[in-house]
Amino acid sequence: MAENARTGVAIVGLGGAVATTAVAGVEMMKLGAAGTEGLPLADAEGLVPYTSLVFAGWDVEGDDLAKAAQVHRVLDDRQIEAAGPALTGIAPWPAVADPEYCRNARGTNLVAVAGLRDRVAHIAADLRRFREEQGLDDLVVVNLASTERWPDLTLPALATADGFEKALDVDDAAITPGMLYAYAAITEGSPYVNFTPSAAADVPALLELAEQRGVPVAGKDGKTGQTMMKTVLAPAFRSRALTVDGWYSTNILGNRDGEILDDPDSLSSKVATKGSVLDDILGYEVGDHVVRIDYYRPRGDEKEAWDNIDLVGFLGQRMQIKVDFMARDSVLAAPLVLELVRLVVEAQRRGEGGAQEQLGYFFKAPTTRDGSRPEHALYRQEQVLREWIAAGAA
Amino acid sequence: MAENARTGVAIVGLGGAVATTAVAGVEMMKLGAAGTEGLPLADAEGLVPYTSLVFAGWDVEGDDLAKAAQVHRVLDDRQIEAAGPALTGIAPWPAVADPEYCRNARGTNLVAVAGLRDRVAHIAADLRRFREEQGLDDLVVVNLASTERWPDLTLPALATADGFEKALDVDDAAITPGMLYAYAAITEGSPYVNFTPSAAADVPALLELAEQRGVPVAGKDGKTGQTMMKTVLAPAFRSRALTVDGWYSTNILGNRDGEILDDPDSLSSKVATKGSVLDDILGYEVGDHVVRIDYYRPRGDEKEAWDNIDLVGFLGQRMQIKVDFMARDSVLAAPLVLELVRLVVEAQRRGEGGAQEQLGYFFKAPTTRDGSRPEHALYRQEQVLREWIAAGAA
Amino acid sequence: MAENARTGVAIVGLGGAVATTAVAGVEMMKLGAAGTEGLPLADAEGLVPYTSLVFAGWDVEGDDLAKAAQVHRVLDDRQIEAAGPALTGIAPWPAVADPEYCRNARGTNLVAVAGLRDRVAHIAADLRRFREEQGLDDLVVVNLASTERWPDLTLPALATADGFEKALDVDDAAITPGMLYAYAAITEGSPYVNFTPSAAADVPALLELAEQRGVPVAGKDGKTGQTMMKTVLAPAFRSRALTVDGWYSTNILGNRDGEILDDPDSLSSKVATKGSVLDDILGYEVGDHVVRIDYYRPRGDEKEAWDNIDLVGFLGQRMQIKVDFMARDSVLAAPLVLELVRLVVEAQRRGEGGAQEQLGYFFKAPTTRDGSRPEHALYRQEQVLREWIAAGAA
């Protein structure tokens, strides 16, 4: 049955580099023009096939995905040509957006609806129409939109499911566009994946709602390059009893993400989710953990992350490690997005709603049900994930 | 009881940088001048305390360890001063050596005995004298000598315990000095640790003998810097389905080790033990895995390892990672040596003889009982080790 | 005659790492405990010898230089011991300082004088006393103090010598402590060197004054590590017609300088003097020239500068260069300070007052007499300098 399923994927930020890469990859797989390289769970059993995925979504820019692919230049000419016809047919729906929450994002493909309840209704209608028109068996909403500024989580509007409902009624400014999409997904019974550093579904109110409705929610902030490396290296330093005296991380990137993060408010959300990873793994506070993200255009979507690590070992002797990671963020992120879609569908089929803790493997700041510190070490996260998958296959 | 034990450590290559650092560290701990930073099992229960260790050993250079510490410059002035009096009292015994097997090693502190049986007897006598004079409860032999050239393991002399005995009788050139120390240790009932890339105890003949006598044997080639990093990074690349298209590793080092490895025969032993790690972890053969080790004097014992890794991910897109690791090899190696000593003592107390597979965590080329491919991923090795330790404490 | 000269050097910021290193170096030379390694003009003829230099100066912290050397840890134990007795005898005079202009600088060794005229008189008195007590032939003032925030150069107070005099009379806030030292030096007839990024003497008013009085003035902002490399590499890229598409520079440093630059106002002065170097050399504006300076404590005075350079060459093909420079800023800076002292003495002896354009070799932002763009290419600066020196020797 999973073999014949049609699984809808409605992406917030459909025109971005990550979304475009993910969609193009699946369309190429459907055509036999791409394999499963780079997909961590290509060999896992019981998940819906990649080729069962059907894409749609929202974006503040209305260009179809073929044009978006030209702009982002993530694919080479041959790949754009192969995926082109399929991509041309996918154009983003108008988006609910607000410069108040994400300053450097601009675009004209916007929903002309002002009230929060009306906006939710608009998003929900998009989802229902997508489900019906495509005859979908499952429908997942994925947040790949630009980073919003971080909200005050102690506000009543965000603290409980009830409070959130009341806040919707009065158009409370505490509610960001990202939260509206998450709310609409949950109330429509669609699993929701937050791959961005924005709060979105990761506020107490919405986690409570997802739990009540039995809808799987996964987040947040995809763990792709530098932070992924941190969660690989730090456990090894701890294992070898090498004390991390300082860790300096700089990132240069020139895509739309980088431009967004040039706004300090968006940046602080991003840096926050990167922050506590080290301390949690090491078991002590690293005095000098500096994370820089700079907008630097020359290489566009090709990101570079340079890290300097200062270690102290036996007899107090010092050592240094430098790591320079050059990769396209989209190429690292897109396969994780595809796996997450397959996994939340699986969770829904198993009847497991609320925060999906077993998916921490994919995130910089994994959501936990009780707000406790999550596991960050990549290999331990992988073990948890593999066991969860195996439990379903059994 | 373990608390009051006196554990002898007889080191082949006592005057080298690693041995000097290990001894100085323990002497400083005895004086309260050093803590347990950099020691991976400082918190493990049931092992003999670091301060129970008593050191002696052999070296082709006869300088006491205080002088050796001055030469290697691994310790700073304050540390040399603190450990000085204790180090002055430790001078290497004359060594069994042969330029035939390790060309660039030179020295005059040599045993003037030619026949293999006589050499074994000489080494055994050193061990017995050490045991009696110091009133030792345990006695471990550790190989930290310069790398010997790699032997032909198919020779009858090295294939069986019987063959080895016969070869000793006829002074067979297949038997290297490193094997003589291992043979003496095993026949004297002393656990043996091979921290070098030399074959030493890691030939079928001696593994069989260790099994017969119930003597723990651990090896080989300490996993300190670059290879340790490989066994941390490669599992992550596999986990994320990033294909390793090439891995170029260069090492520059200016200590005695580097000088020894300037001889191609010694180098090939070293490179061989570094070689298969990647393929074993990844599950496929990396087409371009290049390992260079160059003698470069400017920084003495401070080693630098530069790696370039070429990865292929989603949609065949390429990425690169560079890792530059600057560390003193001795500082990384010495704490591992101390842990190994404590662990083989524990194994002997548990009555577990032969190749100690649970100690793979410490080695580039872990010895397996049946010659099968060992586990190389650091985190899995650590789990095995921790479980073994816990089983004893229970 | 030059051989027997006594040349006083009064340093603003005497207790800092650069000053301490410079003084210690000369004291060690006097004792025969150091040679002239690292001194660019050790072979130049006609300049006063290094050992003729006699040091004093001001600092907001009153510790003698032996204590300062302990804090900065620029010298090793052996060197501190050798230079110790001489350094103990040198304690900073109380300084004129004001947190208004340099926020993160703190200290208690302060002159309790409020009015600008009184402060100038105090500084001038220090200089006269130094000159008399030491029987000096020459006296140079060097600014090595922490970076002040950048002033508004269009203010009348800073635009003309007359305006400056009037501003002194009314305690105009446009005048910073750094300018007071420069003013005092010039009016006392002492050549003045500004090795910092602060404006100090490099305002029209004081340059005019120096010209009028015939006093040599040199500045500003010592060209030591990263910028020095830029002025070496950029001319080569231009020569080979490789277009610089972007240049990303990050600096991590953990000494007092780094702490000062953690204040955005001080940082902007620093980044400004680093800024235009590239464009001036290349002849076009580099679109993405990013310079980051971050306070990162683990390595104290040992600074690290990591650069990524994006180049475009033949047929529009792209290439990248990364440069990682690890050095003690003080070790690079101190010899340049010593050479500058010798050179402004020489200029004064030749009767050449005002801005010393031939000294651009030493500075990130060389002062020019007419405010025109300076030469930045290191090799051309060196040619100009060598010719000027030779002209004097002839």
Place this chain on the structure above:
Amino acid sequence: MAENARTGVAIVGLGGAVATTAVAGVEMMKLGAAGTEGLPLADAEGLVPYTSLVFAGWDVEGDDLAKAAQVHRVLDDRQIEAAGPALTGIAPWPAVADPEYCRNARGTNLVAVAGLRDRVAHIAADLRRFREEQGLDDLVVVNLASTERWPDLTLPALATADGFEKALDVDDAAITPGMLYAYAAITEGSPYVNFTPSAAADVPALLELAEQRGVPVAGKDGKTGQTMMKTVLAPAFRSRALTVDGWYSTNILGNRDGEILDDPDSLSSKVATKGSVLDDILGYEVGDHVVRIDYYRPRGDEKEAWDNIDLVGFLGQRMQIKVDFMARDSVLAAPLVLELVRLVVEAQRRGEGGAQEQLGYFFKAPTTRDGSRPEHALYRQEQVLREWIAAGAA
């Protein structure tokens, strides 16, 4: 007149990456599809225009240049398409080659002529035919072939022009294929450029001959990436009195060049020309100057050069610089080849024969008339070159 000239360029190794890139670039300029970016002398006056160049040459592989461009992947798809028609029309003539002198070079497009005199006649006939068929005003021969092993320069065959003639008569094995091309060019009156590390024209016999015949000869070994950087950085270190204690250079490359250099005999020619550059610039012998070149396929023609430099400065304090240079060798080399062609044509027009010392700017091992040490510092070489060009324009 120069404007309407037709300048033939006969390239030994026409099918290689550098030659293909150079030819494609000029053909694209003719079509208006490429500009002069990356060409150092685009603004120089009096030289023949790039678009006057007409290409032909020899290669052991017979594929036309459109196919060669596909193999080398130096150009992107759009560029191959633009230059394609012109490149299809250029197919290499059969080459004179011999595995004896260059082991890893293989190919089937070979001249079936055995005797040296006959081979020379064959090459000369190719040149004459090219000149006539194309109505050339000038004809330059450029060596871009794979590196040959280094000859014994003391052999009589290579010591004098007379000796060489006699050696040709007796098919002396001292004469390599590379020398035959050089001899043919000189005797045909064609200026000759040796961009490879092979000896070729850079033997006393052929330099004497070129002098006698008044034919310009330039060489040897194009200075593109790592060595170019050395000749930029080393003068700066000398200027700042930073002593180079060690310089470790490693190169990884995966194109045909890399494969050739996997043969130790070819490698030693290459490393030799890289060797003395540092010592000559610095004025002292660098104790640890290590140069490694390794064949590493993952990135094909994209080369990476990693350098570690150990410096000693003021008070004996140590510092380190790492440089990582990632570039396509062909993209750096091709424009230099084009400039050299234009410059030797200019030299011939000025009547200046023999070794062209003013062209040292382009070479790792510049030929000097009297065998004296050449100037290596890039900026001084550039000054010499610019003055020579200006002298002609005046």
